[in-house]
Amino acid sequence: MQTVQEDIRQLGVDSLWHALTQHKPLKDKPPMHIVRGEGCYIYDSEGNSYLDALAGLWCVNVGYGRKELAEIAKEQMTELAYLAPTMSHPKAILLADKLLKLLDIQGHVYFASSGSEANEAAFKIARQYQMQIGQYRRYKIISRHRAYHGNTFAAMTATGQAERKIGYDPLAPGFLHIPPPYPYRRHEKLTVEEHGDYAAQMLEDTIIYEGVETVAAFIMEPMISGGGVIVPPDNYIAKIRQICDRYGVVLIFDEVVSGFGRTGKLFGHWHWGIKPDIITFAKGISSGYMPLSATVVSNRIFEAFYGEANELKHFRHVNTYSAHPASTAVGLANIEIMLREDLPDNAMRMGAYIREGLKELEDHPYVGEIRGKGLLLGIETVADKTTKEPLAGSVIAGILNTCKEMGVLIGRNGNTVPGLANVLIMAPPLVLSEADADKIVHALKTAFAKSLAS
Numbered sequence: 352m353q354t355v356q357e358d359i360r361q362l363g364v365d366s367l368w369h370a371l372t373q374h375k376p377l378k379d380k381p382p383m384h385i386v387r388g389e390g391c392y393i394y395d396s397e398g399n400s401y402l403d404a405l406a407g408l409w410c411v412n413v414g415y416g417r418k419e420l421a422e423i424a425k426e427q428m429t430e431l432a433y434l435a436p437t438m439s440h441p442k443a444i445l446l447a448d449k450l451l452k453l454l455d456i457q458g459h460v461y462f463a464s465s466g467s468e469a470n471e472a473a474f475k476i477a478r479q480y481q482m483q484i485g486q487y488r489r490y491k492i493i494s495r496h497r498a499y500h501g502n503t504f505a506a507m508t509a510t511g512q513a514e515r516k517i518g519y520d521p522l523a524p525g526f527l528h529i530p531p532p533y534p535y536r537r538h539e540k541l542t543v544e545e546h547g548d549y550a551a552q553m554l555e556d557t558i559i560y561e562g563v564e565t566v567a568a569f570i571m572e573p574m575i576s577g578g579g580v581i582v583p584p585d586n587y588i589a590k591i592r593q594i595c596d597r598y599g600v601v602l603i604f605d606e607v608v609s610g611f612g613r614t615g616k617l618f619g620h621w622h623w624g625i626k627p628d629i630i631t632f633a634k635g636i637s638s639g640y641m642p643l644s645a646t647v648v649s650n651r652i653f654e655a656f657y658g659e660a661n662e663l664k665h666f667r668h669v670n671t672y673s674a675h676p677a678s679t680a681v682g683l684a685n686i687e688i689m690l691r692e693d694l695p696d697n698a699m700r701m702g703a704y705i706r707e708g709l710k711e712l713e714d715h716p717y718v719g720e721i722r723g724k725g726l727l728l729g730i731e732t733v734a735d736k737t738t739k740e741p742l743a744g745s746v747i748a749g750i751l752n753t754c755k756e757m758g759v760l761i762g763r764n765g766n767t768v769p770g771l772a773n774v775l776i777m778a779p780p781l782v783l784s785e786a787d788a789d790k791i792v793h794a795l796k797t798a799f800a801k802s803l804a805s
Contacts, residue, residue: 388415410634414782427680436673443674462674466607466633467501469644477568489567495531497578512767547584568601573619576608579774580729611635615699615725641678694781698725708792730775741773753798
């Protein structure tokens with residue numbers, strides 16, 4: 352059995368192209384070979400267990416090993432494995448209706464397979480909408496530095512992380528970036544609220560400077576996730592909504608990470624009580640059990656696509672696996688689990704519990720700030736608390752390795768902004784228990800203590 356496992360690990364090095372990975376070191380040290388998962392834990396081929404404090408890629412919200420979801424997928428595949436997305440089937444209809452009711456939105460839902468695809472659809476909808484209401488010159492999409500919106504060309508162009516885009520120029524035309532609100536690194540003369548006003552003003556200034564008649568949409572995560580877990584000031588999002596309304600700009604919320612309980616509420620934007628025109632989801636919508644994403648569009652936008660068959664006013668866009676029967680069946684069941692077990696509330700409680708457990712780390716010389724909402728948490732590491740100089744990458748790697756040695760997998764905002772890949776990230780499954788949270792806290796405290804000694 353050991354020989355078989357070693358053979359397949361080597362085969363993985365020889366044949367599989369791993370995401371976001373430099374493969375040269377893998378020749379001597381193959382990556383972790385994971386064979387199963389249960390709850391918050393994954394297990395490798397050697398029998399070691401790891402508390403996955405990243406929930407895969409921030410997505411396994413209901414935890415690993417949910418046999419109920421596997422049975423739902425099996426049942427749906429047996430009954431109807433696939434259907435062309437120009438037709439409809441019960442699970443897609445029920446899931447769309449469920450989303451609209453939960454969001455309290457009068458609208459329509461377009462399904463795809465990934466967050467990148469959901470955002471691509473949102474960009475095309477926004478541009479076509481503007482054209483069909485007579486705003487023919489509106490095509491520009493504004494997004495923010497540090498944000499991540501996907502890896503397809505338009506979504507990658509909208510992404511505000513320079514290292515993700517090196518080598519792929521020329522990128523898609525018509526995309527602009529503005530600074531995000533970043534309270535920890537705000538100007539020292541500004542209060543947090545003033546900083547929120549300033550960051551929102553950057554959007555208004557850009558719309559005016561670019562020409563109001565040329566801007567189609569603004570896309571933002573309610574709180575930046577992979578770019579460093581950056582929570583905006585409370586006044587920021589309301590001002591963004593006002594600015595978009597004032598200038599006729601479509602407001603898109605990217606809730607690929609923050610949706611479905613991650614931040615302690617079912618949807619991230621609920622923390623601020625502001626509704627967008629378009630919302631994109633993925634990850635937690637199916638907890639990673641099946642590829643699924645959604646682009647939710649208000650009827651104010653959707654109704655601009657009504658017309659005669661020969662007018663080409665319909666949304667001329669299709670994904671082969673849009674509204675896939677098995678994916679939507681699993682998505683529907685996944686949401687039912689989340690609501691039944693009140694996982695958003697558990698995320699809120701466990702997030703607060705971890706924050707309390709890490710409180711003493713706030714005095715550590717390498718800790719600049721601990722921030723986040725629910726079970727989307729970040730620790731900004733610094734070499735100097737006064738200058739806020741980012742901590743050296745080698746020291747951060749040591750902290751992560753110590754946590755791994757203690758059976759806890761912590762993340763980092765790697766391949767994002769040059770010189771600022773200094774934020775440790777935690778986004779464990781929403782089924783996290785206090786015992787699991789204690790394990791995360793203990794590993795981090797131990798790792799930071801060791802970082803000073805080495």
